[in-house]
Amino acid sequence: MEAKTGSLYGRVNRTSTRGFLAYVAAGAACAAVLAASNDGGHLRLSSRSDRVWPDLAFNWRVVVATVVGFLGSAFGTVGGVGGGGIFVPMLNLVVGFDTKSAAALSKCMIMGASASSVCYNLRLSHPNKEAPVIDYKLALLFQPTLMLGITIGVELSVIFPYWLITVLIIILFVGTSSRSFFKGILMWREETRILLETRERDEQSKPASAANDVVIDPSYEEPLLAQAQPRVKSALETFLFNLRSKNILVLLSVWSCFLVLQNFKNDSKSCSTFYWVINILQVLVTVIVFLWKAVQLCRKSRARRMNGNLECVCEASIEWSPAQLIFCAFCGLLGGTVGGLLGSGGGFILGPLLLELGCIPEVASATATFVMMFSSSLSVVEFYFLDRFPIPFGGYLIFVSILAGFWGQCLVRKIVQVLKRASLIVFILSSVIFACALTMGVVGTQTSILMINNHEYMGFLNFCE
Template sequence: MATRRFTFFLSFTFSIVILTVYIITTHIYNHQPFLRSSPNPLFLKPDDQIWPELEFNWRIVLATVIGFMGSAFGTVGGVGGGGIFVPMLTLIVGFDTKSAAALSKCMIMGASASSVWYNLRIQHPCRQVPILDYDLALLFQPMLMLGITLGVALSVVFPYWLITVLIILLFSGTSLRSFCKAIEMWKEETLMKKELERPREFVNSRGELLIDTYEPLIPKEEKTPMQIFLFNLRWKMLTALIVVWAAFLALQIIKNSLVVCSTSYWAVTIIQFPVALSVFGYECVKLYKESKKRKNTGNPESVCEAAIDWTAPHLMFCAFCGILGGTVGGLLGSGGGFILGPLLLEIGVMPQVASATATFVMMFSSSLSVVEFYLLQRFPIPHALYLMAVSVMAGFWGQFVIRRLVAFLQRASIIVFILSGVIFASALTMGVIGVDRSIRMIHNHEFMGFLEFCSSQ
């Protein structure tokens, strides 16, 4: 499977890079003790809090335009757009890095919420099922949140320049893979459109050649917007997702109030594992039983949107991808959307459903961060409300325009092209900023190696 090869290639590359860097930096700093006395202020103490005033000027206008476009295209692709928001808020508006990351989560939450509201009011393009795949959401959400927790912890330990290298590797790889996927889909759609446009020939009972130039009329049940909305809602699955979200939020709030590296701190951290694994295990058993039941009855229809067979190896592979995506997302500050969107496409989910489901999951993960940041007072409320309002409008209009364009051109590959473009833009902006900051750290003779977790909090 191409998905497995690509995923294991990324994880193997990351492992080799991290191991090599650890060995080299450990050797250098062990033989040059004076370097160890020059700690990296980026991690050992919080950045100076810079909150500019919310006033009408060219900076806020440019930030509004970039935020609107980033939210519109980011939610359509199902990746959020955090890789665009953080550089925009730091370079243009003037926020410090930590405040920019917190405001970025606010923008992602606003755009995701409006996109989910829009998607709940539209029908599945080809099946009588909800546009949101709740099974996939419940399968990936707990592992993604668990991975984000691990990634955030690793971001404290990893040097800034190494995180920049991982950003460039990950985003470039996923962008290229998504772009190739979009080209394949575009070619398949072109062949399909040519096949549909070609007149069909058949012979009647008298041996006369007839040409059929009309498509068969398939009656489709028309539903009101309220009927579609209620059909797309699955209260049992939605309640389960909310319970997982609330459990992780409570654990994060409790952990933030404890002394770092204390016994209670590690106890609360470890509790997150059984919470995530229990929900994931429940969904695994459900998908496995349903898939086995359909196979025994000879029903070839897939259990959910994914085109893979829900066997034990595939479920374990999904768990690995969820944790890997969350870890990388937490490490790079992207929240996991840059992994989940391409991953859903790789396992066979159609673009419209992949976009809607990834945005749905991202709404939970981003809102978890926003509540936590709010309790820690990490962002100014006026800026947060304004940028969230911009993102809410952008998320709605982005979905509206692109969905209409996909329906008009009959090319769902447009969504995948947008996903690839947003990831590439994020790799470019975050890569350039990361390289520039790393060069300045080298000129200032700052510590460039791995840090201890407990002393770096």
């Protein structure tokens, strides 16, 4: 059943990958048009909020934040989307943080939940083949563009108005959640068909085996039972097998480059020559790493097709081409940018995108969470140097999200294993994205209406101030 299920996800998603990428491109274009339509001559006033940091004390607000944060982290990391769209409104409306600080604390929660989920996923075996459950090739492909996008999003979060952020939420979150839900329905139906066929085969084989039963002499029982059985790996062996140190070192190197460059940029004057040099260096690092991995995927995919080998070079069941790689780079950049704006980890695009590329839900969730761990941690460090969140509250929320990420993964994986329904992960992904769209969409609309009633300026700040 597992082999059939693995091919199922590739077959269901392969035909609609371009449609999904085209939808994301259209959403970004709409947002860009709306941004460009704003009067560019009035860029001085804006809704830049004052910093509000409530104290960390035991009260009903902290209790609600703990419960919501735990549930959001648990289900968000299972789906591979983080849950930042739930955390930001909760921290803003319930606890009382200002919007910018809430976005920074949201990244702290995503980082903690992602880290614990990655540790848990490293202990799991691939459900279909002898391979790590985390696809490091796809992680290396998407990590640079996500990180570059997040650094852009963090900067733009200071100057972007609420109405534009709300438009982005409605376009991207609703679209990706609805498409993921549709994929989940298709997977559920196919899984049902496979389970019924398996059950029918088992029932048909029982009478045949009963008719052919023979009595075995006890003296022959021990040699028959002593036949070689497939060796089951221990938890430590599985962990070491999934832990590919070479790929992780490359990812850490990219992370370190962005961290160093970002520190230099934070110490420089905005819009100075040195400031733009650092930005260009970040773009160069992204382009070099992305092209390195993209060329590898293209060459391996082309070589296998020429040899008649239909096996995919990674978990994505598509034939890699320059056009598809460019679209993937665009989606990673867009996901990171909007993630930086909203305080999420960019997983709301990466998770559904990996499903569209043909990854099975277990691998899509594990890979998206793995990439989010790097991107969110970079944002946390940036926000720390910008003094955008209180350390005690951040540490507490990280602790809560670490526990939630581990237990959420443990519970859902057990349910999937018992029911043999990996589509449950897709439904969780879709539900979390829709919940983010609902909460942040409502909050953004209310904030925009309040600003209009107060006759506040609805445009952009000057980027260089």
